[in-house]
Amino acid sequence: xxxxxxxxxxxxxxxxxxxxxxxxxxxxxxxxxxxxxxxxxxxxxxxxxxxxxxxxxxxxxxxxxxxxxxxxxxxxxxxxxxxxxxxxxxxxxxxxxxxxxxxxxxxxxxxxxxxxxxxxxxxxxxxxxxxxxxxxxxxxxxxxxxxxxxxxxxxxxxxxxxxxxxxxxxxxxxxxxxxxxxxxxxxxxxxxxxxxxxxxxxxxxxxxxxxxxxxxxxxxxxxxxxxxxxxxxxxxxxxxxxxxxxxxxxxxxxxxxxxxxxxxxxxxxxxxxxxxxxxxxxxxxxxxxxxxxxxxxxxxxxxxxxxxxxxxxxxxxxxxxxxxxxxxxxxxxxxxxxxxxxxxxxxxxxxxxxxxxxxxxxxxxxxxxxxxxxxxxxxxxxxxxxxxxxxxxxx
Amino acid sequence: xxxxxxxxxxxxxxxxxxxxxxxxxxxxxxxxxxxxxxxxxxxxxxxxxxxxxxxxxxxxxxxxxxxxxxxxxxxxxxxxxxxxxxxxxxxxxxxxxxxxxxxxxxxxxxxxxxxxxxxxxxxxxxxxxxxxxxxxxxxxxxxxxxxxxxxxxxxxxxxxxxxxxxxxxxxxxxxxxxxxxxxxxxxxxxxxxxxxxxxxxxxxxxxxxxxxxxxxxxxxxxxxxxxxxxxxxxxxxxxxxxxxxxxxxxxxxxxxxxxxxxxxxxxxxxxxxxxxxxxxxxxxxxxxxxxxxxxxxxxxxxxxxxxxxxxxxxxxxxxxxxxxxxxxxxxxxxxxxxxxxxxxxxxxxxxxxxxxxxxxxxxxxxxxxxxxxxxxxxxxxxxxxxxxxxxxxxx
Numbered sequence: 061x062x063x064x065x066x067x068x069x070x071x072x073x074x075x076x077x078x079x080x081x082x083x084x085x086x087x088x089x090x091x092x093x094x095x096x097x098x099x100x101x102x103x104x105x106x107x108x109x110x111x112x113x114x115x116x117x118x119x120x121x122x123x124x125x126x127x128x129x130x131x132x133x134x135x136x137x138x139x140x141x142x143x144x145x146x147x148x149x150x151x152x153x154x155x156x157x158x159x160x161x162x163x164x165x166x167x168x169x170x171x172x173x174x175x176x177x178x179x180x181x182x183x184x185x186x187x188x189x190x191x192x193x194x195x196x197x198x199x200x201x202x203x204x205x206x207x208x209x210x211x212x213x214x215x216x217x218x219x220x221x222x223x224x225x226x227x228x229x230x231x232x233x234x235x236x237x238x239x240x241x242x243x244x245x246x247x248x249x250x251x252x253x254x255x256x257x258x259x260x261x262x263x264x265x266x267x268x269x270x271x272x273x274x275x276x277x278x279x280x281x282x283x284x285x286x287x288x289x290x291x292x293x294x295x296x297x298x299x300x301x302x303x304x305x306x307x308x309x310x311x312x313x314x315x316x317x318x319x320x321x322x323x324x325x326x327x328x329x330x331x332x333x334x335x336x337x338x339x340x341x342x343x344x345x346x347x348x349x350x351x352x353x354x355x356x357x358x359x360x361x362x363x364x365x366x367x368x369x370x371x372x373x374x375x376x377x378x379x380x381x382x383x384x385x386x387x388x389x390x391x392x393x394x395x396x397x398x399x400x401x402x403x404x405x406x407x408x409x410x411x412x413x414x415x416x417x418x419x420x421x422x423x424x425x426x427x428x429x430x431x432x433x434x435x436x437x438x439x440x441x442x443x444x445x446x447x448x449x450x451x452x453x454x455x
Numbered sequence: 456x457x458x459x460x461x462x463x464x465x466x467x468x469x470x471x472x473x474x475x476x477x478x479x480x481x482x483x484x485x486x487x488x489x490x491x492x493x494x495x496x497x498x499x500x501x502x503x504x505x506x507x508x509x510x511x512x513x514x515x516x517x518x519x520x521x522x523x524x525x526x527x528x529x530x531x532x533x534x535x536x537x538x539x540x541x542x543x544x545x546x547x548x549x550x551x552x553x554x555x556x557x558x559x560x561x562x563x564x565x566x567x568x569x570x571x572x573x574x575x576x577x578x579x580x581x582x583x584x585x586x587x588x589x590x591x592x593x594x595x596x597x598x599x600x601x602x603x604x605x606x607x608x609x610x611x612x613x614x615x616x617x618x619x620x621x622x623x624x625x626x627x628x629x630x631x632x633x634x635x636x637x638x639x640x641x642x643x644x645x646x647x648x649x650x651x652x653x654x655x656x657x658x659x660x661x662x663x664x665x666x667x668x669x670x671x672x673x674x675x676x677x678x679x680x681x682x683x684x685x686x687x688x689x690x691x692x693x694x695x696x697x698x699x700x701x702x703x704x705x706x707x708x709x710x711x712x713x714x715x716x717x718x719x720x721x722x723x724x725x726x727x728x729x730x731x732x733x734x735x736x737x738x739x740x741x742x743x744x745x746x747x748x749x750x751x752x753x754x755x756x757x758x759x760x761x762x763x764x765x766x767x768x769x770x771x772x773x774x775x776x777x778x779x780x781x782x783x784x785x786x787x788x789x790x791x792x793x794x795x796x797x798x799x800x801x802x803x804x805x806x807x808x809x810x811x812x813x814x815x816x817x818x819x820x821x822x823x824x825x826x827x828x829x830x831x832x833x834x835x836x837x838x839x840x841x842x843x844x845x846x847x848x849x850x
Binding site for chain 1: 459672676702
């Protein structure tokens with residue numbers, strides 16, 4: 061077990077009616093004027109925005125609205141949000157939405173406090189040292205941004221999609237009401253299931269050993285998500301399944317499932333450049349295609365761990381004579397599960413053809429001059445292209 | 456899944472050499488003069504106190520020492536600690552020790568900030584509204600006090616052992632170096648294993664259903680502790696086993712293993728009056744005797760959940776015709792495990808005879824006028840005495 065820091069300061073208010081506590085919780089944190097940041101009109105149509113606004117008013121807080129966040133949240137709207145905060149003298153940013161809305165809100169909160177252009181710190185420059193108090197009302201179980209230290213923003217001009225990792229990214233408070241995910245489509249539910257599983261599996265698969273407690277927690281989470289995922293896809297208004305997916309999305313990406321491991325998030329890195337370059341690609345769908353292909357490319361370097369997942373999460377019987385067969389069987393079972401919940405599992409299903417590869421891999425590798433981060437050997441342009449090719453058909 | 460609040464603000468610095476970061480972390484939280492609170496001389500003999508003091512000095516912080524905390528921490532020392540804080544104008548309390556030291560430090564931190572006698576809020580009076588910044592350097596994997604919202608203090612005059620539950624009890628920062636537990640005796644290691652398991656199992660066993668994610672995490676933690684426990688007892692300097700036990704002790708009692716459940720901590724309540732009245736009884740040893748007896752008394756009311764534990768944690772095969780047999784088999788396997796790691800499993804092993812029952816049960820039930828908290832039917836004096844009698848021999 062490697063040394064680690066565990067820092068999850070976000071207070072989670074979980075359950076039916078959670079959003080009704082927004083006013084009191086924000087007020088307790090000194091908020092007086094709130095930027096309500098959201099996406100399209102769905103949070104208005106569903107009545108959620110009304111409930112949040114009523115809660116703020118009841119606590120004597122005023123607010124200003126800024127909607128319009130799209131998937132793969134855009135730098136231009138972050139800049140607009142910062143200007144809104146300045147103009148309206150906001151002292152708390154509250155995201156009402158999924159991962160894109162929350163990430164946009166995080167970037168706004170930092171930029172408003174820092175007083176400089178957000179792309180500086182998102183694109184790898186001097187990281188922010190302070191932020192504005194912010195929280196979330198979650199509507200999508202997927203990104204885990206409601207507790208995570210991550211934030212991903214896309215510069216729509218250059219198509220660069222970049223992530224900022226900092227403890228400042230952790231919200232002060234998050235309101236998680238599973239009912240607010242009842243209307244999420246089957247496809248988006250599937251994307252969320254895959255994304256949640258990936259946040260755990262990208263931490264799980266490292267050559268580090270002796271992380272039994274972390275492994276057991278990760279496997280428990282994956283099993284719970286596996287079963288709840290099937291139920292939520294079939295019965296979108298099953299509260300218990302939605303609750304499991306929602307809480308798992310937070311725990312999967314808040315550090316818990318990676319304590320004592322190094323991790324490189326290789327497949328996230330590979331995927332970001334697909335969805336960054338191709339607006340029609342959902343992050344979860346890209347991961348669904350790329351993860352099994354990546355796993356097939358690397359599993360022989362860590363048969364032990366891939367076999368462990370196969371046995372403990374995917375119900376495979378251990379082949380002690382040929383553990384590599386168990387390992388591969390587990391990867392196939394995982395891919396079959398992704399297919400079962402309606403996710404694409406091949407490049408074709410993603411709408412990508414071999415003619416698209418070069419642009420994406422060049423973005424990932426800076427035209428072949430850099431490797432992607434990886435804990436299973438160097439991930440250079442040739443190896444990444446091999447993964448793309450594996451993804452042309454089921455593993 | 457019931458609504459819940461998840462609030463774990465404690466930053467955990469985990470791993471080899473963690474205590475060397477104490478100075479910097481405390482300074483970052485505004486500390487200038489620290490009360491170092493500890494138990495007997497073991498932290499001085501081991502050199503740990505020197506390391507912590509060197510780290511504080513290096514960061515430019517001054518400190519004052521107050522040792523002498525004994526198991527079942529005493530009210531009188533809490534009062535002395537509050538006086539020391541006032542006299543020395545302390546602005547941070549740092550516990551260096553196990554659960555007793557940490558609980559004593561928590562009570563001191565609250566009393567110093569509140570300016571009133573600590574027994575008022577510990578014994579059930581008006582709860583504290585503020586506290587002094589405090590942290591922990593952990594030396595014993597057991598109580599989970601390094602992240603929990605609990606604090607248990609004993610009034611040595613009346614033998615009343617009482618717990619205070621408040622979010623103010625959560626430390627700002629905890630330093631967890633598994634090496635600092637290498638010298639813990641086999642017996643105390645066993646007590647810690649039982650206590651950690653109990654913090655999870657007292658949350659696990661409730662009639663609430665549909666808490667699959669929380670159950671899976673709990674079961675994963677129990678399996679990891681089960682295996683690491685055997686190793687740590689046999690090889691006290693096995694870093695990985697000690698690390699698993701240490702991290703599990705924190706996660707077991709920080710809320711994670713109970714999200715979405717109600718819980719009553721019945722067996723903790725029953726045990727507190729044994730160790731409160733009999734100084735020779737270690738809390739973990741008392742739990743080891745009482746939990747299986749309690750389980751045998753109640754399992755027919757929740758065969759489903761006891762069978763689930765038996766199958767998933769204790770490796771029993773499910774008897775679908777007679778699930779109650781599986782449930783009981785699991786309780787027996789758990790008790791056998793406690794015996795294997797050197798814990799007492801009967802009243803005799805605890806040094807208690809039937810002649811002692813009346814005093815203890817009268818303390819628990821206020822002379823038979825009150826029931827113990829319980830989620831499996833009323834726990835009155837007669838039923839508690841039945842549990843004591845079950846504990847006279849292995850279940």
